[in-house]
Amino acid sequence: MNSPQTGPGKDGGPGARDRQRRLSVLARAPAAELLDRWKATGLDPAVDLLRGPETGLIAVRARIGGAGQPFQAGEMSATRVTVRIGTGQVGHAMIAGRDARKAKMVAVIDALALDPAHAETIEAHIVAPLEAMAMTADAAVRSETAATKVNFFTMVRGED
Secondary structure (H helix, E strand, O other): OOOOOOOOOOOOOOHHHHHHHHHHHHHHOOHHHHHHHHHHHOOOOOEEEEEEEEEEEEEEEEEHHHOOOEEEEEEEEEEEEEEEEOOOOEEEEEEEOOOHHHHHHHHHHHHHHHOOOOHHHHHHHHHHHHHHHHHHHHHHHHHHHHHOOOOOOOOOOOOO
């Protein structure tokens, strides 16, 4: 059973993938678009900051070819926040960059999504539209990239 403190996904259960998806979509969304969608819901819960916002550096690891040995590619700035809303749910956020306001908004939305009374509203009015917008943008980039693809091949000249 999920407590209001942890919500689904804390133990890696069935809600973990949904929460990972939600946090990924929210963290990558443009701050202005996220704010517009947040305001449109009309939700404004009481919020207690439990941690942060804190900005620091995180290590970025990579693999050559996607399968080689991992190596330290560099560092990037990130901001994290943990909040508790009035109904007891705890939300977390970690975003790339130094936008403390966006990080706090993501954490509050995460906490609201853990509240059964607001979960559907958050999904329908914030997460799903932002995810669709990101998928459309990704498809446009893939299409532009595909248009510039060059196929290299070797021709046999017959001069053996």
